[in-house]
Structure formats: structure tokens, C-alpha cells
Amino acid sequence: MSIIVTDNGFSIDDREGSTCSPEALPPSSESQTVCLQSEDDPSVLADSLDRLTLIKVNFSSFSDGRGFTIARQLRSMGYKGRLRATGYIISDQYTMIRRSGFCEVEISNELAERQPQHQWMFRADWQQNDYQRRLGRINFNY
Amino acid sequence: MTEFSNKQIITGNTLLSGEAVFLSGDDTFGPDLFNAQIFTDDVSANHALSQCIERSDEIISPYLVSVDVQNSVIRPQELREQIRTAGPSNYFHGKQTEIR
Amino acid sequence: MYQYTNFDRQFIAARNTQFRQQVARRIDGSLTEEEFRPLRLMNGVYLQLHAYMLRVAIPYGTLSSAQMRQLAIIADKWDKGYGHFTTRQNIQFNWPRLIDVPDILDALAEVDLHAIQTSGNTIRNITSDHFAGATSDEVEDPRIISEIIRQWSTDHPEFQFLPRKFKIAVTGCATDRAVIKAHDIGLQATRRDGVIGYQVFVGGGLGRTPVIGKLLCDFLPKQDLLPYLESILSVYNTSGRRDNKYKARIKILVNALGIDNFRDQVEARFSSIRKTFASPDGSFIDNITSQFSPPDFTDRSVSPFEESYQTNPMFKQWVDRNTAQHKHEDYRIVTVSLKEPGQTPGDATSEQMQVLADLAESFSFDELRISHEQNIVLPHVHKADLPLLYNTLKKHRLATANIGLISDIIACPGMDYCSLATARSIPVAKEISTHFDENNMEQDTGEVKIKVSGCINACGHHHVAHIGVLGLNRAGVENYQITLGGDATENTAIGDRAGPGFSQSEVVPAIERILGTYHKLRHDAEESFINTYKRVGITPFKSALYPAAKQSR
Ligand code: HEM
Ligand code: SF4
Numbered sequence: 001m002s003i004i005v006t007d008n009g010f011s012i013d014d015r016e017g018s019t020c021s022p023e024a025l026p027p028s029s030e031s032q033t034v035c036l037q038s039e040d041d042p043s044v045l046a047d048s049l050d051r052l053t054l055i056k057v058n059f060s061s062f063s064d065g066r067g068f069t070i071a072r073q074l075r076s077m078g079y080k081g082r083l084r085a086t087g088y089i090i091s092d093q094y095t096m097i098r099r100s101g102f103c104e105v106e107i108s109n110e111l112a113e114r115q116p117q118h119q120w121m122f123r124a125d126w127q128q129n130d131y132q133r134r135l136g137r138i139n140f141n142y
Numbered sequence: 143m144t145e146f147s148n149k150q151i152i153t154g155n156t157l158l159s160g161e162a163v164f165l166s167g168d169d170t171f172g173p174d175l176f177n178a179q180i181f182t183d184d185v186s187a188n189h190a191l192s193q194c195i196e197r198s199d200e201i202i203s204p205y206l207v208s209v210d211v212q213n214s215v216i217r218p219q220e221l222r223e224q225i226r227t228a229g230p231s232n233y234f235h236g237k238q239t240e241i242r
Numbered sequence: 243m244y245q246y247t248n249f250d251r252q253f254i255a256a257r258n259t260q261f262r263q264q265v266a267r268r269i270d271g272s273l274t275e276e277e278f279r280p281l282r283l284m285n286g287v288y289l290q291l292h293a294y295m296l297r298v299a300i301p302y303g304t305l306s307s308a309q310m311r312q313l314a315i316i317a318d319k320w321d322k323g324y325g326h327f328t329t330r331q332n333i334q335f336n337w338p339r340l341i342d343v344p345d346i347l348d349a350l351a352e353v354d355l356h357a358i359q360t361s362g363n364t365i366r367n368i369t370s371d372h373f374a375g376a377t378s379d380e381v382e383d384p385r386i387i388s389e390i391i392r393q394w395s396t397d398h399p400e401f402q403f404l405p406r407k408f409k410i411a412v413t414g415c416a417t418d419r420a421v422i423k424a425h426d427i428g429l430q431a432t433r434r435d436g437v438i439g440y441q442v443f444v445g446g447g448l449g450r451t452p453v454i455g456k457l458l459c460d461f462l463p464k465q466d467l468l469p470y471l472e473s474i475l476s477v478y479n480t481s482g483r484r485d486n487k488y489k490a491r492i493k494i495l496v497n498a499l500g501i502d503n504f505r506d507q508v509e510a511r512f513s514s515i516r517k518t519f520a521s522p523d524g525s526f527i528d529n530i531t532s533q534f535s536p537p538d539f540t541d542r543s544v545s546p547f548e549e550s551y552q553t554n555p556m557f558k559q560w561v562d563r564n565t566a567q568h569k570h571e572d573y574r575i576v577t578v579s580l581k582e583p584g585q586t587p588g589d590a591t592s593e594q595m596q597v598l599a600d601l602a603e604s605f606s607f608d609e610l611r612i613s614h615e616q617n618i619v620l621p622h623v624h625k626a627d628l629p630l631l632y633n634t635l636k637k638h639r640l641a642t643a644n645i646g647l648i649s650d651i652i653a654c655p656g657m658d659y660c661s662l663a664t665a666r667s668i669p670v671a672k673e674i675s676t677h678f679d680e681n682n683m684e685q686d687t688g689e690v691k692i693k694v695s696g697c698i699n700a701c702g703h704h705h706v707a708h709i710g711v712l713g714l715n716r717a718g719v720e721n722y723q724i725t726l727g728g729d730a731t732e733n734t735a736i737g738d739r740a741g742p743g744f745s746q747s748e749v750v751p752a753i754e755r756i757l758g759t760y761h762k763l764r765h766d767a768e769e770s771f772i773n774t775y776k777r778v779g780i781t782p783f784k785s786a787l788y789p790a791a792k793q794s795r
Contacts, residue, residue: 041480062277062403063280063363063403064403064484065363065400065401065402065403065404065479066479066480066484068399068400068401068402068403068479069400069476069479069480070480072400072476072518073476073514075518076514076515076517076518077514090273090277092260092264092273092277092281093402095397095399096399096400096402097399098399099399100399100400114271114272115267115272115273119267119272122260122263123260128252128256129249129252129253129256129257129397131253131393131394131396131397131398132394132398132399134249134393134526135390135393135394135468135519135526136468136519136520136521137394137468137472137518137519137520138518138519138520155289155293155294157268157269157275157340158269158339158340158341159293159294159339159340159341160289160293160294160338160339160340161292161293162291162292162293198274198275199269199271202275202289203289219718220718221657221715221718221719221720222291222657222663225291225657225658225666226291226292229292230292230658230659230668231658231666231668231669232586232658232668232669232672233322233586235322235337236292236293237292
């Protein structure tokens with residue numbers, strides 16, 4: 001069981017069912033959850049974006065920032081569904097996570113204990129102090 | 143001829159101030175090289191180092207330094223560590239100002 | 243110069259509060275050392291050999307008097323009364339305590355300074371021409387886009403955890419004083435059919451694999467600047483190597499893909515990224531632009547200058563050496579040397595900083611610049627004020643007339659401070675400067691750029707020095723390798739290795755042999771060291787450096 005962090009704080013993961021890799025995505029089916037790794041190219045999902053209800057992007061380490069660009073790419077490809085960062089992310093990165101287009105973060109219980117809710121909430125004002133937006137860079141907030 | 147030496151000490155920096163410090167016999171870290179505990183074999187040195195790595199709430203980037211000991215004066219073998227235990231050579235700053 | 247808005251101030255204040263909490267959370271265990279380290283680095287805090295070091299950004303090298311004064315106050319209050327100006331237009335304090343850093347950052351914020359992104363695997367402090375806005379041959383003041391890029395790159399959500407550090411340099415004219423081709427991205431303002439745009443170079447860098455930047459785009463229209471930069475970074479962030487930190491810089495990616503393939507990838511991404519930028523608010527850009535409009539130059543008689551120039555030979559020598567042509571004919575650009583022979587290159591005491599701040603306030607429209615050559619520039623000094631300025635500088639040991647000469651050495655901190663060093667740099671620089679100053683060889687030798695690095699990381703720019711000195715460790719002993727013929731101007735060149743290294747005491751004699759060879763071979767005093775070298779090649783210098791080797795072969 002893991003914890004989901006949103007602008008409203010901690011909650012328990014409400015998603016049932018399995019998650020697959022982009023290669024394992026069945027050619028056509030009802031709504032699906034897919035998980036991208038840092039080395040995956042999000043453009044492989046270009047034709048399936050409409051039927052995906054949740055895309056997870058996994059961070060193998062908080063110091064590997066590829067997931068931020070992957071999220072941004074998915075948003076600029078037109079994905080409007082739920083986008084979740086999973087793996088190893090720290091609360092200090094919450095602003096980056098949200099501004100890159102993610103809706104939420106999935107963290108382990110261990111991390112949630114070490115970095116409790118208030119430390120994440122401290123960064124929930126991610127719409128403030130945004131240099132890029134002032135320069136015309138569009139944020140995709142869903 | 144100098145005797146083959148396998149003597150080592152443990153150094154690191156304090157988390158809060160950043161000062162270079164040395165592990166002493168009573169298991170505390172202090173700024174004085176002359177108090178440093180001398181390890182004479184790799185096994186005990188590495189064991190002590192792994193315990194220091196656990197003490198990351200106090201000490202950062204601990205590592206082993208090879209030293210020579212003559213008349214109970216400890217002297218690191220490498221120039222880098224000699225500078226670290228003395229202070230920079232361009233100013234009279236750092237540990238050299240505190241040597242008593 | 244750029245005046246902070248409330249937005250900028252609020253940003254810095256929030257960031258400083260975050261860092262204060264990060265320090266507290268490191269102490270209470272919420273953050274592990276592994277987690278805290280990149281966070282402290284992106285706020286400019288390193289761990290060096292003796293202590294922490296705080297690297298403060300001086301964006302594109304421009305400082306106000308009030309900012310310089312605050313740096314002096316910080317040096318006195320939290321450090322040992324001095325600061326080290328670096329080749330990256332930063333200032334480093336070598337002795338702060340971590341627990342004091344939040345207060346130091348607040349003190350910096352009082353004068354609109356910060357240490358954000360001066361380290362870490364992110365876009366670093368933007369560097370630029372230290373003569374920006376004062377030189378005559380400019381297409382555009384490079385600080386305008388430097389400031390725009392500073393804002394765009396600050397806390398950019400995608401690019402705080404890149405594969406490796408990322409450095410951008412900007413020049414506003416064809417004359418390159420910012421070594422743009424030794425940066426991950428180099429930008430040069432250029433004009434086409436009356437419209438201003440930018441030439442973009444990518445994949446330059448020094449370090450263990452020196453590479454000269456390659457032309458990525460010949461003319462980038464102004465309005466495409468940010469989406470295009472974002473596209474380059476986007477490709478780098480997803481495709482740069484992360485398995486080996488020595489192969490993680492963008493230069494390795496560009497070389498692996500080939501520049502054409504790399505360009506295709508950037509342009510493919512640009513076609514989608516461009517749509518994620520709303521057309522920039524014109525008034526916003528205009529506002530930044532107007533902040534860099536030239537000061538109100540005054541018309542005054544220059545006769546006090548003429549008189550001193552005719553009668554005081556020391557003053558004349560200093561004017562000829564340390565001042566450069568200004569776009570207004572009654573003004574000069576003054577370079578204040580931080581290279582008094584025998585002193586640590588780039589260091590200034592708090593007293594010197596205060597004096598420079600006062601002088602800038604009185605004589606240079608409140609502006610100072612930090613050059614990548616580790617000197618301080620007063621960009622707009624009326625000629626009539628030069629004699630008084632000179633006399634004041636002299637009183638504070640700041641009037642050394644050696645800009646561009648042997649003793650105007652760039653040196654990194656080396657093993658005296660840096661934990662990555664393999665040898666010391668500062669003592670070598672001091673010996674070279676003292677020796678050739680005492681020999682009176684400097685003025686006659688003319689322009690020679692000597693640069694010293696204490697390890698292969700090349701922070702001292704030795705690759706692009708006329709005479710580069712690289713400190714290595716050979717079996718526990720400091721050993722210095724010499725390179726010749728590097729060039730840090732628009733004719734960027736990486737120096738050639740001369741041969742086996744020298745012990746510390748052999749460095750000065752080796753340089754003496756190199757310079758002796760130059761004196762023998764130059765056509766006349768007009769032919770500079772680098773031009774002579776380019777004409778005759780390395781061979782005569784090699785035989786002078788290694789006479790015995792020549793005989794035995
Ligand atoms: C704590 C002290 C310092 C550390 C740990 C450090 C570390 C490094 C490292 C590891 C590199 C190599 C990067 C690479 O090849 O990927 C590098 C390059 C460089 N550093 Fe430093 N440095 C320090 C101080 C300085 C100072 C004082 C300056 C300015 C005087 C400076 C300016 C540069 C420059 C210009 C480069 C080469 C350009 C490039 O990135 O390719 N550094 N530094
Ligand atoms: S060149 Fe090496 S010794 Fe010099 S500052 Fe850079 S990392 Fe340190």
C-alpha cells in the first residue's frame with residue numbers, strides 16, 4: 001500500500017487493478033493504466049493517449065530528472081488524463097513535479113513517515129513564484 | 143629508511159560547521175590531529191569507518207587517511223591531507239592558526 | 243542594470259525559507275545526506291577540503307556598489323575577510339558554516355543577490371561579456387538575453403536534475419570575451435537583414451575532454467530563444483548519459499550523435515515545445531531591455547586626464563594597459579587587476595571590495611563587473627576621473643598595470659582548498675607572477691595568457707591558455723603539465739600538450755624557456771606570443787622545453 005500526495009495532502013492509493021509497460025499495452029481495449037520508466041520514449045503512447053486513464057512515470061532515483069521531461073512531453077502531446085509520479089521522489093521536488101504536468105505523487109510508507117504530510121504541503125503553493133510562466137511557458141494543470 | 147607503515151586515521155567534516163575533524167580514541171570527532179586514533183590494520187580501520195558512515199547526523203564524508211607516526215607525532219602521507227590538517231598555503235588560515 | 247521586481251524578491255525570499263528548512267530537516271533526519279547534498283549544491287553550498295564553501299552568483303558578471311558592499315560585509319562577518327572571484331563570474335567564500343548559510347543567504351537577498359544554481363546538475367549562473375554595454379562593437383547588450391535566460395532557467399521544473407551541470411554563456415558581439423565556445427551552450431547576438439537574432443553553439447566544454455562548441459543554429463530569431471533552449475535541454479535531459487559522470491556532459495551526447503543528428507532531434511522537439519510557449523508578453527521583454535539602456539554619459543572636459551597622461555609615466559602605463567576603448571569617446575572601460583604579483587589571483591579583501599564599491603559609485607554609474615579572467619571592471623569611467631581613480635586604487639594595492647600580461651594569471655583554488663585537486667595552483671601562479679615581475683620581463687613580452695588548473699577538471703581554463711599549466715599528481719608528487727597555443731577568444735583553440743610534466747620548482751624555468759623562445763623568434767615587438775606560436779608551431783618551443791630529449795634523439 002502506498003500513499004498518494006496531491007495538493008490536498010496525503011491519501012491512500014485508490015487505484016485497483018494492474019499496470020503495464022508501454023510494450024505490454026493491448027492494441028485496443030478499455031481504459032488502461034500504463035507505467036513508463038525513465039528510459040522510455042513517451043511518443044510510443046501517442047496513439048493510445050485517449051484511452052489511458054492513468055499514466056505512471058517511475059523515478060528510479062530522485063536525482064534522475066528524466067521523468068520531469070517525460071511528463072512535460074506527455075502533456076504537450078495532448079494527454080489530459082491522470083499523470084502520476086512514482087518511485088523515489090522527495091518532498092522538495094513537489095513543485096517541480098506539479099509544474100512538469102504531474103497531478104500526484106505516489107510515495108512509499110517509509111518516505112511518508114520520514115517526510116510527513118506537512119513537508120509536502122509546504123510546497124503545495126507551486127503556482128506561486130513561477131519564473132517560467134511569466135515568460136510564457138504554459139503549465140498544464142489538470 | 144622509513145619503515146613500511148600501514149597506519150591510518152579517520153577524518154571527516156562536521157555536518158553543522160564543515161570543519162575537518164578526526165576520530166579520537168574515545169569515539170568522538172575533534173579538530174586536533176594529535177588526538178586521532180591510529181589504526182594499524184585494515185580490518186579494524188574499515189570497521190571503524192563503516193561505523194562513522196552511520197553517524198551521518200554528525201559527520202559527513204568520512205574516509206581513511208594513511209599516516210606516519212614518529213615520536214608520537216602524526217603526519218599524513220599525502221600532500222592533500224597535509225594541507226587539510228594544516229590549512230591552505232596561501233594564507234595563514236585554518237588549522238595552522240590553532241596549533242598549540 | 244536589472245532592478246529586481248517584487249516577483250524576484252518574493253521568489254528569493256521563498257527560496258531562502260525553503261533552504262533554511264532544508265538545513266533543519268537535514269538535522270532532524272527528514273532528509274538523508276544523499277538527499278540533502280544536491281539540495282545544498284543547488285543553493286551554492288559545497289564541501290571543500292577544510293570547510294564548506296558558498297558560491298554566490300553574480301549574474302552575467304554585473305554588480306552594483308551596494309551589492310559589492312554587502313559581499314564585503316559578508317566576508318567580514320561570516321568568512322575570513324576576503325572573497326575569491328572565479329572564472330565563472332561568481333564569488334566564493336571559503337569558510338562559512340552550514341548553520342550560518344541561511345543567514346548569509348538572507349543577507350544576500352537584502353541586496354538582490356543569491357547563490358541559486360551556482361552548483362549542481364542544473365543550468366548554472368549565466369556568464370557574459372564583462373564589457374557588455376560599454377564596448378563599441380555590440381549588436382545588442384548581451385545582458386538582456388542573459389537576464390531573460392537567468393529567469394527562465396531559475397528553478398526550471400524540468401532541469402534541476404540533469405545528467406550533469408550545464409553552462410550557458412552569451413556575447414553581444416563578434417569579439418568573444420566570454421569564451422562562449424567552451425560552454426554547453428554559447429550564444430552570440432548577430433544581425434540579419436536588420437533583425438537581431440542569435441548564433442547558437444552547443445557542446446563546448448573544458449574538463450577532461452575539452453571540446454570546442456559546434457554551430458547548432460546560424461540564426462535563431464529572438465522570439466524563439468526560450469523554446470529553442472528548452473528543446474536543447476529537453477533532448478539532453480532525456481538522452482544525455484547518466485551511467486558515467488565523466489561522459490554525462492552534453493558535449494559527449496553531441497559527439498556521439500553527430501551535430502546534424504543532434505540538430506534534427508532538437509528541431510523535432512522544438513516543433514512541439516514551441517506550442518507550449520505563449521507568445522511572450524512584449525512589455526515584459528521591453529521592460530527588461532530598457533533596464534539595460536546606457537547611463538547618461540556627460541560631456542565634460544578631458545583635460546585633467548591629458549595632463550596626467552603626459553606627465554605621469556606610471557599613470558600612462560596603467561591607462562594603456564588596464565583601460566579599454568569605450569563606446570563613448572570621453573569614457574574608458576577600466577579593468578582593476580586582482581593579480582598583484584605574489585598575491586592569490588582573484589582574491590579581494592573586504593576593504594578592497596568596499597573601495598571598489600565606492601569608486602564605482604563615484605565614477606562608474608554605480609556599476610561593477612567581474613571578468614572571467616578574475617579581475618574587476620569599472621565599465622563607464624569618464625577620462626577626467628581617471629587620475630583620481632588611479633590614485634585611490636594605488637593606495638589600496640589595486641593599481642597593478644598588468645592586464646593581459648604574464649602576471650595576469652587565471653588560477654583555480656587547487657589543492658589549497660579544493661577536494662578534487664591533484665596539485666596546488668595558487669603557489670605556482672604566485673611564483674610565476676613574482677618571478678617575471680622582478681625580472682621586468684612583462685612589459686616587453688606583451689600579451690601572454692597563462693592559466694593554471696589544479697586538476698583535469700580545468701576550472702582554471704588551462705586548455706584555452708596561451709601557456710596552460712595543469713597540476714597533476716605523479717606518484718605522490720605535484721607535477722605540472724604544460725600546454726601551448728590555446729586561445730580563449732573568438733578564435734577558440736585548445737592548447738597542444740608540450741610533453742612530460744615538470745616538478746613545481748621547474749615550472750618557472752620552463753616558462754622562462756618558452757618566453758625566451760618567443761623573444762628569439764618573434765618578428766618584432768608587435769608580433770604577440772600567440773601569433774608567433776601560430777606561425778612557427780610547437781617544435782621550437784618543445785626543443786627549448788626539453789633540450790636533453792632533443793639531443794638524445
Ligand atoms: C569546490 C571547488 C570546485 C569544484 C569541486 C569544481 C568542480 C568541477 C568539476 C568536477 C569540473 C569538471 C566538469 C566536467 O568536466 O564535467 C569543473 C569544471 C569547471 N569549473 Fe569547477 N570546481 C570548483 C571550483 C571552481 C572555480 C573556483 C572555478 C572558477 C575559477 C570553476 C570553474 C570551472 C570551469 C570554468 C570549468 C570548466 C568548464 C566546463 O564545465 O567544462 N570551478 N569544476
Ligand atoms: S581544476 Fe580541479 S583543483 Fe582546480 S578548482 Fe577545479 S576541480 Fe578543483
